[in-house]
Amino acid sequence: MIPRPLLCSIVLLATACGAGTPAPGGGPAPAAAPGAPAPTGPSRTPTYQLAPGTTRYLVRQDVHIQQEFAGLPPTVDLKYALYLTAAIGSVRDSTGLPTTFTVDSVTVDSGSQLPPQINLGAARGIQVSGRLAPTGEFISGPCDTSAAAANLGNLLPRFRSFFPRLPAGGVAPQMSWTDSTTASDPANCSGGAAITTRSANRRAATTWEDRDGTRALRLDVTATYQFNGSGEQNGAPFTLDGSGVGTGMQYLAADGRYLGGELRDSSTLTIDLPVQGISIPRRQTAHTIITVLQR
Numbered sequence: 001m002i003p004r005p006l007l008c009s010i011v012l013l014a015t016a017c018g019a020g021t022p023a024p025g026g027g028p029a030p031a032a033a034p035g036a037p038a039p040t041g042p043s044r045t046p047t048y049q050l051a052p053g054t055t056r057y058l059v060r061q062d063v064h065i066q067q068e069f070a071g072l073p074p075t076v077d078l079k080y081a082l083y084l085t086a087a088i089g090s091v092r093d094s095t096g097l098p099t100t101f102t103v104d105s106v107t108v109d110s111g112s113q114l115p116p117q118i119n120l121g122a123a124r125g126i127q128v129s130g131r132l133a134p135t136g137e138f139i140s141g142p143c144d145t146s147a148a149a150a151n152l153g154n155l156l157p158r159f160r161s162f163f164p165r166l167p168a169g170g171v172a173p174q175m176s177w178t179d180s181t182t183a184s185d186p187a188n189c190s191g192g193a194a195i196t197t198r199s200a201n202r203r204a205a206t207t208w209e210d211r212d213g214t215r216a217l218r219l220d221v222t223a224t225y226q227f228n229g230s231g232e233q234n235g236a237p238f239t240l241d242g243s244g245v246g247t248g249m250q251y252l253a254a255d256g257r258y259l260g261g262e263l264r265d266s267s268t269l270t271i272d273l274p275v276q277g278i279s280i281p282r283r284q285t286a287h288t289i290i291t292v293l294q295r
Contacts, residue, residue, distance in 0.1 A: 077112065
């Protein structure tokens with residue numbers, strides 16, 4: 001999972017915005033490629049896949065923004081923690097396993113500024129349900145368009161790419177593969193802008209490591225991507241365009257539990273407000289750490 005760039009609605013431009021996770025989070029996070037990616041490494045058995053179970057995670061996000069426009073702060077730093085529970089069911093259908101994400105809470109570090117309209121308490125209890133495909137893609141129903149979810153802006157992750165992407169038949173040590181993907185998110189699911197992202201991804205399963213006392217297979221990912229989108233804020237249209245690169249490592253236990261990982265992302269984008277004749281360049285870096293809180 002590569003973190004998505006910070007694609008905030010214009011209302012957040014003068015303060016701070018959040019980059020959800022996990023694309024290492026929809027929006028610019030990579031989506032599954034059509035069909036299973038073809039492994040290029042040696043084939044080994046057994047292979048490993050994500051398995052049913054309930055796990056609670058802590059997602060730590062550290063975002064640094066540089067922007068060049070008079071009247072806006074030249075730098076913005078946002079550090080926050082998101083606590084969530086992922087429940088994967090055991091009854092598989094043609095799409096995958098029933099899966100539900102529940103947001104337990106969101107906390108922001110002191111020194112981080114948030115727009116006054118964002119109510120962190122509204123995050124508690126937000127749920128997103130769908131199916132977890134064998135490739136690791138989370139396929140959800142309609143996104144949460146409630147006032148509570150909308151108020152949180154982009155602090156919530158793109159759950160589509162929360163779990164690591166795998167070959168459809170499972171993954172084994174020393175396996176590598178590539179995929180190129182296209183993902184589209186409507187405006188009501190991506191902070192006020194309809195966004196399309198195209199990415200090229202290189203993935204590899206390396207070897208077994210110790211992950212907080214559990215034997216885990218390390219999965220490395222590198223992605224390059226381009227994105228563009230448009231939206232409207234207070235009746236004024238805007239467009240955005242940019243590109244980025246991301247790298248990360250994720251861990252999969254032999255019993256199929258996702259054990260988190262660490263991801264870094266760097267992107268550049270330009271936000272244009274044609275009516276006002278304004279163009280705002282922005283550079284962003286994001287560092288995401290995902291850990292398991294209970295097993």
